Amino acid sequence: MSRQKIKIGISQGDINGIGYEVIMKTLSDARILEMCTPIVYGSPKVAAYHRKALDMNNFNFNNIRTANEADPKRANIINCIDDNIRVELGKSSDIAGEASYMALDAAVQDLKSGLIDALVTAPINKDNIQSEKFNFPGHTEFLAEQFESKDYLMLMVSEMMKIGVVTSHVPLAQVPELITEKLILNKLRIMANTLEKDFSIKKPRIAVLGLNPHAGDGGLLGSEEKDVIIPAIEKAKEDGILALGPYPTDGFFGSGDYTKFDAILAMFHDQGLTPFKLISFEKGVNYTAGLPVIRTSPSHGTAFDIAGEDKASPDSFRQALYLAIDVHKSRELYKEISKNPLKKYEINPNQVDETIDLQSEDQEI
Structure with missing residues (x-):
């Protein structure tokens, strides 16, 4: 049938x-x-x-x-x-x-x-x-x-990038107090899971952006990177999540380093959505991960x-429709793999190797 x-x-x-x-x-x-x-x-x-x-x-x-x-x-x-x-x-x-x-x-x-x-x-x-x-x-x-x-993530998706935000629809003045190690780690876990289950990306590579200019510049321009973001990244690595950063936002997008990752985690709404819409406005899709x-x-x-x-x-709406179909198929495949873990499946044949060569290597943690 x-x-x-x-x-x-x-x-x-x-x-x-x-x-x-x-x-x-x-x-x-x-x-x-x-x-x-x-x-x-x-x-x-x-x-x-x-x-x-x-x-x-x-x-x-x-x-x-x-x-x-x-x-x-x-x-x-x-x-x-x-x-x-x-x-x-x-x-x-x-x-x-x-x-x-x-x-x-x-x-x-x-x-x-x-x-x-x-x-x-x-x-x-x-x-x-x-x-x-x-x-x-x-x-x-x-x-x-x-x-x-309780655990969800607003994830913007296009052919060029996937970018999620730690804090979404909140006033900018509240962002620093909302950015916690626990929240960042939670969003990284959701992102890693959805990339594998909903997008069929095996061992996804995730870039984490800093909160302050120049990602804090070693504490000179803010301490959130040292005190909160880096510890969250380290704990994510202990969970087997390939998270790197924190990267300064301007250099990260200006140099094209965003193309070297499967997804990006921004700290607040405009930090993530501004570059996303500049690059992918007409074909971008808003996806609710974690549901x-x-x-x-x-x-x-x-x-x-x-x-x-x-x-x-209609381009963005059409892409939203396509993505809904693709995610449904990806979840069905994920279920089949979970039922038959020894059976071989082609997850993402076009995925490149895991070598990361960034211009901002000095920001890797």
């Missing part, structure tokens, strides 16, 4: 942004339906509004009531919100925030029930979605609570300023 295609749930995001545009542009490619069965959690009427605004008359959704009814040869949509909802392109509204939550909640419930295999979340507005039911900085923290995951389920998202936001103008690139 042939295996069913992977069912990918897609939450609509903010109805006044570019969510539906990037979703429909991605799903209009028939090749997507060869890889997965997409199920959008949203509103057929809202989708029709966007389709008309974008003049995409050659694309249609298959309306279904439950994920079990999904047609594997069609792009499917489940209605999750009031049919009378009003679309106001480019505007933030409480109604749009509520619709974002309702679609996300419906998708999450199906993910919990195993009716879909993975979730791709279109961008939400982090302000208008706030309510008694959703009181989180973003998708990552909401999903971590929904799946009771028992698979969730990806495009790296961009709602882009209210271009909503409905047919200017949004």
Whole structure:
């Protein structure tokens, strides 16, 4: 009996942004339906509004009531919100925030029930979605609570790099006090595990960035490297994790040393996401590592300023969909290897050898 295609749930995001545009542009490619069965959690009427605004008359959704009814040869949509909802392109509204939550909640419930295999979340507005039911900085923290995951990591992924952050959506002034040896070690363990299980990278090499300019310059510009970061790296090595650093951020990216690692751990949000988006903005993906389920998202936001103008690139959303499929396959392979440890599998045939030759060798610890 042939295996069913992977069912990918897609939450609509903010109805006044570019969510539906990037979703429909991605799903209009028939090749997507060869890889997965997409199920959008949203509103057929809202989708029709966007389709008309974008003049995409050659694309249609298959309306279904439950994920079990999904047609594997069609792009499917489940209605999750009031049919009378009003679309106001480019505007933030409480109604749009509520619709974002309702679609996300419906998708999450199906993910919990195993009716879909993975979730791709279109961008939400982090302000208008706030309510008694959703009181989180973003998708990552909401999903971590929904799946009771205390240990998770926001991991930005592209063909050029994978970069995670020790602290994510917190004020910069709070970062130094939040950076602890325990937290860094925890994030390194999550990263190493997800690289092996979700990305099929055997013995991943992880670069750790410093917190201060020039990675503290031996304590002259800050003591966090000596007191916190280096001890965490040493303990990670004792766990068998190949972590190196801490590296000064400017030289690390300026010299191209980031290309010599499987992943990078930054200390705070902008330290990691600024270089990532400079290099991979249009094709970057936000992946929540450490969850028992698979969730990806495009790296961009709602882009209210271009909503409905047919200017949004679907590249990042398409890559998010591809990554969800790839991670699902990688986890299945990992399960097979765990069941048959003596059987030979090709994990990552393109992976280069483990020799590390960095321009910033004097920063290796």
